Amino acid sequence: MRSWWGWGTVDQAVSDAECAQLAGQLPGLPDTPLPIPDPGDLDLPAPRTRPPASLAPLCSTSTADRASHAYGKAYRDVVRALHRELPNPPDAVAYPRDERDIASLIDWAADAGVAVVPYGGGSSVVGGVEYRGEHPWLSLDLSTMDQVLDVDTTSKAIRVQAGTLGPALEDQLRPHGFTLRHFPQSFEFSSVGGWLATRAGGHYATLHTHIDDFVESLRVLTPSGVSESLRVPASGAGPSPDRFFLGSEGILGVITEAWLRVRDRPVHKASLSVSFPSFHDGLAAMRTIVQSGLYPANCRLLDQGEAALSGASTDGTSVLVLGFESAYFPVTNQLDVAVDIAREHGGTPAEPSRTDGNGNGADDSAVESWRSAFLRMPYLRDGLARMSAIVETFETACTWDRAEELYKSVADDVGSAVQRVTGSPGMINCRVTHAYPDGLAPYFTVIAAGQRGSEVAMWDEIKAAASESLVRNHATITHHHAVGRDHVPSYEQQRPDPFAAALRHAKAALDPAGVMNPGVLGI
Secondary structure, eight states: OBOSSSSSBGGGSOOHHHHHHHHTTSTTOOSSOOOOOOGGGOOOOOOSOOOOTTTGGGEEOOHHHHHHTSOOSSHHHHHHHHTTOOSSOOSEEEOOSSHHHHHHHHHHHHHHTOEEEEESSSOOSSSOSOOOSSSOEEEEEOTTOOOEEEEETTTTEEEEETTOBHHHHHHHHGGGTEEOOOOOTTGGGOBHHHHHHHTOBOSOSSSSOBGGGGEEEEEEEETTEEEEOOOOSOOOSSSOHHHHHTTOTTSSOEEEEEEEEOEEOOOEEEEEEEEESSHHHHHHHHHHHHHTTOOOSEEEEEOHHHHHHHTSOSSSOEEEEEEEEESSSOOHHHHHHHHHHHHHTTOEEOOOEEEOTTOOOOOOHHHHHHHHHHHHHHHHHHHHHHTTEEEEEEEOOEEGGGHHHHHHHHHHHHHHHHHHHHSSOOEEEEEEEEEETTEEEEEEEEEEEOOTTOHHHHHHHHHHHHHHHHHHTTOOSOSSSOOTTTTHHHHHHHSOHHHHHHHHHHHHHHOTTOOBSTTGGGO
16 A cells, blocks of 8 residues: 555555664654554545536545645655645546546636646655645546557557556566666656656666656647657657657646657676775766766765665775676676776775576675665655654756766755754765766765754755755756756756746647646746
């Protein structure tokens, strides 16, 4: 069963005893965790509108459905839910079965002045699936549209519905021997449509880093009609219609289907971890590796704090996690070259793991520790949130020439904010999640002792300092978490004015009533 208030499934949540144990590492926190509210006991505002009788069978106004669709899964969402702060839940949740249902729901909403917020897996961490305006609103849940409709084995592409969650997608591809190989941290609980609407980053740390790289064509249902791009491998025919909707976050319409490029499932894998005496040395090695044209599938660098937190290192070193994979040929040679480069920059490699075509092999301990921590961290974050700790992340991207200054500036600026807001230094860690020949994507984690009842306000002040630091250092406000509502102030500083004007005119043309996810992207 999905958790209505926090990350993942109920059975994987951190126990009360484990919450208290985790909080023991941060002085000044309460002795007991916040209780998990029963959605049936919530006193939500009454729905301000109801769909017409013809659409009522598609919609729910139950307390459980409305509560579980009120927020995404950011730290501030989790804390507000734990404190029973749900002042503006959706007035109804719709579960369309097909495009005709979506069109009917949007037509009704436009006539009735009801905001429509598309909802895939609900894993947004930037306020993308909530609504903060004054109008009634409808959460448009696409989870019933979850099928792979066509498989082109010749071109290695699939046509898939937007509501398909990550595991369901891979389950349907497995009998064909295919995989999309797009595994964001939210993989279990996020959808194809959500990935496309937010330009999500995924499994590949180099080369095919975003969902954009897998798109062949999109089908989008807008209030003004259907936009379906021509399915071709590439085109020079004017501005790309796919790029127009990728990252649009539901303000222009609802992505309903996509043709995506898939590949044969990898059977040859080789990976290892490399320890570096400093983060500086690890960055230099990482840059050289990605500029060499090797393109490892995994190339993630953990600073000293992040390596210690994940259990990948116990001696104060930074750790680079490297991995190569292929469906066709052994990849040990590529790994060996990358290791040689790492050694030239002072790296000490662990024993490599190699998986052959029969699937035999095992990861080294640092790689396995990092992977386990990566998957478990959202649950631990929720456990610490119940203890009123501040535990949240933010990510960015910059060019290599700015990398070390950005790392130092963000650590200093956010560290000062944490000290000022909480009265203690807290912990600020960094890992590099994606790397390019011309730059990198640092991902920061902040852990500090909060004050019960003030957690959201405290985090908002810290996040504001982080955002200001990113803007000042000419780094993007987000590499793969999207803009939503939370990142709008910084996004508006990053976005060119002529483009902002064009986007507003595009929304007015495609969504004349202005009901599609208003407020997201600042539009």
